[in-house]
Amino acid sequence: MSGLGRIAGMMSGLAGAAVLALTAPAMAQSDVKGEITVWSWNVAATALKAVVPDFNKAYPNVKVTVEDLGNQPVYDRGLAGCSAGGINMPDVYSVENHESEVFWARFPDCFLDLKSLDAKEADLLAKFPKFKLAELTVGDKIYAMPWDSGPAVVFYRRDMYEAAGVDPAKIATWDDFIAAGKTVQAKAGADVKFLSFNSGGTSTTWFRILANQAGCAYFDETGETVTVSQPGCVKALETVKKISDAGLFMEGDWDGSLQAIKANRLASSVYGAWYEGSVRGNAPELSGKWGIFQLPAFEAGGNRAANIGGSSLAIPASSKNPQAALAFINFALGRPDSQITQLKASGLVPTLPDAIHDPYVQQPQPYWGGQKVWEVVLNTLQQIKPARGTQYFAEADNIADGILLAYLKGGSKSAKETLDEAAEQISAATGLPVAE
Amino acid sequence: MGTATRAGLRAPQTRGAPATVLSEAGAGWRRRRHALAPYWFLLPYLLVFAVFWCWPIIDSALLSLQNTRVNPWAWNLAINWRRLLVDRAFQEALKNTLIILAIQVPVMLTLATLLALALNSPLLKLRPIYRFAFFAPVVVSDVAYSVVFRLLFNGQFGAVNHGLAALGLAPIDWLHDPNAAMATIMVAVTWRWTGYNAIILLAGLQSIPRDLYEAAAIDGATPVDRFFRITLPLLKPIVVFCLVLSIIGTMQLFTEPWLITDRGGPGGATETLGTYLYKQGFVSLNFGYAAAIAYTIAAMAAVMAALNLMLTRGRKA
Numbered sequence: 001m002s003g004l005g006r007i008a009g010m011m012s013g014l015a016g017a018a019v020l021a022l023t024a025p026a027m028a029q030s031d032v033k034g035e036i037t038v039w040s041w042n043v044a045a046t047a048l049k050a051v052v053p054d055f056n057k058a059y060p061n062v063k064v065t066v067e068d069l070g071n072q073p074v075y076d077r078g079l080a081g082c083s084a085g086g087i088n089m090p091d092v093y094s095v096e097n098h099e100s101e102v103f104w105a106r107f108p109d110c111f112l113d114l115k116s117l118d119a120k121e122a123d124l125l126a127k128f129p130k131f132k133l134a135e136l137t138v139g140d141k142i143y144a145m146p147w148d149s150g151p152a153v154v155f156y157r158r159d160m161y162e163a164a165g166v167d168p169a170k171i172a173t174w175d176d177f178i179a180a181g182k183t184v185q186a187k188a189g190a191d192v193k194f195l196s197f198n199s200g201g202t203s204t205t206w207f208r209i210l211a212n213q214a215g216c217a218y219f220d221e222t223g224e225t226v227t228v229s230q231p232g233c234v235k236a237l238e239t240v241k242k243i244s245d246a247g248l249f250m251e252g253d254w255d256g257s258l259q260a261i262k263a264n265r266l267a268s269s270v271y272g273a274w275y276e277g278s279v280r281g282n283a284p285e286l287s288g289k290w291g292i293f294q295l296p297a298f299e300a301g302g303n304r305a306a307n308i309g310g311s312s313l314a315i316p317a318s319s320k321n322p323q324a325a326l327a328f329i330n331f332a333l334g335r336p337d338s339q340i341t342q343l344k345a346s347g348l349v350p351t352l353p354d355a356i357h358d359p360y361v362q363q364p365q366p367y368w369g370g371q372k373v374w375e376v377v378l379n380t381l382q383q384i385k386p387a388r389g390t391q392y393f394a395e396a397d398n399i400a401d402g403i404l405l406a407y408l409k410g411g412s413k414s415a416k417e418t419l420d421e422a423a424e425q426i427s428a429a430t431g432l433p434v435a436e
Numbered sequence: 437m438g439t440a441t442r443a444g445l446r447a448p449q450t451r452g453a454p455a456t457v458l459s460e461a462g463a464g465w466r467r468r469r470h471a472l473a474p475y476w477f478l479l480p481y482l483l484v485f486a487v488f489w490c491w492p493i494i495d496s497a498l499l500s501l502q503n504t505r506v507n508p509w510a511w512n513l514a515i516n517w518r519r520l521l522v523d524r525a526f527q528e529a530l531k532n533t534l535i536i537l538a539i540q541v542p543v544m545l546t547l548a549t550l551l552a553l554a555l556n557s558p559l560l561k562l563r564p565i566y567r568f569a570f571f572a573p574v575v576v577s578d579v580a581y582s583v584v585f586r587l588l589f590n591g592q593f594g595a596v597n598h599g600l601a602a603l604g605l606a607p608i609d610w611l612h613d614p615n616a617a618m619a620t621i622m623v624a625v626t627w628r629w630t631g632y633n634a635i636i637l638l639a640g641l642q643s644i645p646r647d648l649y650e651a652a653a654i655d656g657a658t659p660v661d662r663f664f665r666i667t668l669p670l671l672k673p674i675v676v677f678c679l680v681l682s683i684i685g686t687m688q689l690f691t692e693p694w695l696i697t698d699r700g701g702p703g704g705a706t707e708t709l710g711t712y713l714y715k716q717g718f719v720s721l722n723f724g725y726a727a728a729i730a731y732t733i734a735a736m737a738a739v740m741a742a743l744n745l746m747l748t749r750g751r752k753a
Contacts, residue, residue, distance in 0.1 A: 076718065079718065079721065102720065102721050105505075105507070105723050106504075106505070106507065108507055151587070199612065199698075199701065199702060200698060200701075202699075202701070203701065203702060203703050250592075251591060251609055251611075251612035253611075253698060254594075255590075256590065256593075257591060259592070259593060260592065267591075308649065377712070385691075391505070392720070394715065394719045394720045395715075395716075395720045395722075398525065398704070398715060399525055401701075401703050401704055402525075402528065402703040402704035402705070402707075403703075404703070405702060405703030405704075425524055428519075428522060428524075429519070429523065429524070
């Protein structure tokens with residue numbers, strides 16, 4: 001089910017340049033003691049487990065238990081715990097950024113403001129890119145620390161592009177990309193599609209990536225108006241439609257797309273960089289055949305960065321050891337070397353921009369044909385525009401899903417009319433006005 | 437009403453029986469005490485019933501009258517019910533549910549009736565094995581079977597499309613085409629529940645007295661006559677019973693569209709009232725609106741069930 005897609009979306013890494021000294025709590029590290037439990041999922045849990053040995057060298061008196069509950073159970077049990085007034089919660093809670101705001105809005109007392117735990121916390125949090133903090137901040141409270149992020153890139157089959165005479169370095173715009181797709185498909189034969197639609201629980205993945213690239217989202221940055229019918233979103237939807245009309249998409253959810261990659265039936269994939277680990281783990285035999293490049297722009301020279309997915313760590317208010325939990329979060333997410341540990345362990349994409357200076361990021365990756373993929377990915381971090389999921393994300397996405405799909409499958413309306421309809425329905429469902 | 441329907445009511449009747457026996461025992465005060473006795477025995481159940489049934493039922497009614505998207509929740513008698521009237525996503529979910537109801541339920545009950553007749557045939561050998569085989573799908577966990585159906589109906593690699601290809605037919609994108617996705621859900625639900633209904637109908641068939649058929653045969657009635665004049669009329673209460681169960685089941689349909697077509701996809705094409713309720717309550721955390729939807733589903737199921745019962749009774753009278 002869609003869980004897989006979301007899981008992948010969530011995992012990612014951290015990075016960091018930050019200086020550990022800055023994060024050191026006021027008290028001595030050996031004074032921080034106790035047991036803490038961490039709820040997470042799949043490879044994200046694996047990544048956190050990889051950090052624990054180093055953490056215990058610095059904090060020998062804190063015992064960390066990372067529980068891998070699976071992605072959806074973490075959300076469901078967190079919801080149940082907060083609904084019940086904050087019982088049965090762990091000390092460290094993993095939450096996907098775009099889903100997180102519903103917790104802060106409905107249960108403002110269920111999690112701690114990280115800044116209230118340590119005077120120096122604000123300085124550390126300020127090191128993260130703004131787009132990562134947007135969804136974690138309510139007023140002057142910051143409820144979670146950014147963990148990984150999902151800069152979107154194009155993954156592509158070097159051999160298929162080459163056979164068709166397509167040079168990815170010359171793909172500057174989405175129009176170039178579509179032309180390249182037609183050429184590649186014509187050369188590769190009927191079994192091969194240029195792209196996967198990457199549907200899952202929702203068919204909006206493509207739209208949301210391109211909308212973010214164009215600086216548009218369901219809601220504005222303050223979360224007070226519905227902006228899905230703004231020009232950026234219209235441009236994004238028109239572009240997705242062009243790709244669809246060119247016949248470049250295969251229908252495929254998370255599993256279907258990975259199967260197609262393994263079966264040599266997919267020439268490219270546009271997804272968050274956290275997809276790296278999945279492509280590599282799924283089809284190790286294709287080593288050297290895959291590469292990546294930045295998203296094409298809408299116009300030559302335009303923005304080539306967008307984000308899809310990413311998670312954070314929060315501390316429930318019921319934690320008996322909030323200082324130990326904070327120490328763990330700061331250690332695991334606020335330091336570049338911990339972030340690199342997780343990048344290596346699970347392919348979690350670092351969020352701290354300073355992580356780009358780590359030697360590992362600069363290394364060529366054998367699977368990717370010797371390309372320095374992490375440098376390509378992290379270079380886009382600072383260009384990513386903030387987008388608020390808001391507490392109404394799930395609702396808006398569910399509404400947009402059906403309306404957008406009808407348009408892409410050949411409805412008679414224009415992109416603008418389609419998004420006007422979506423905006424109107426999202427407005428009716430949320431009570432927020434449509435932006436002028 | 438038919439005997440089989442009454443059999444379905446047997447449980448509550450026997451529950452009342454001990455009271456009758458005891459109350460015949462003695463004097464007034466004793467009688468009263470004895471009349472109370474069954475309620476003491478029932479007390480544990482009644483407590484559980486009050487806490488886990490009555491209270492949630494009342495509480496969800498109150499929830500539906502509150503705005504649960506603000507902190508703290510605020511009374512707003514109309515907010516959720518007004519939204520229900522204008523919410524197009526809800527209307528789509530309702531429409532999808534009714535389409536499944538209108539197509540899948542009659543097809544399933546027809547199949548179940550035919551199956552019951554076949555299972556009832558004296559020509560059939562190894563009857564218990566067949567009975568179990570057709571009943572078995574209900575025993576399988578709905579999650580497990582949904583996952584298997586999802587694999588079978590996979591557009592690229594699924595067994596169903598391989599079968600179509602072997603027959604020289606074009607593949608169908610079962611999970612991503614809106615109409616095909618709907619068909620997939622109906623096939624899955626039919627596979628799971630046809631045998632179950634057939635077993636209930638079979639019990640009904642076996643309760644029809646044989647002498648009716650013998651008498652009809654002596655009078656020269658053909659097998660077709662016997663089916664339409666004897667079997668079907670006497671089976672009607674059972675069919676209605678199955679129909680009511682199926683309607684209630686369809687109104688609550690959740691697992692299949694959630695797991696097989698990935699949360700009511702593609703693009704909400706298989707969104708049912710059940711999945712929409714879940715999304716509102718446990719994904720968007722809007723308990724008030726979810727409660728309003730839940731009440732609407734329950735009310736519609738109750739009305740449809742009542743309508744069915746009234747129609748059949750009316751015709752009989």
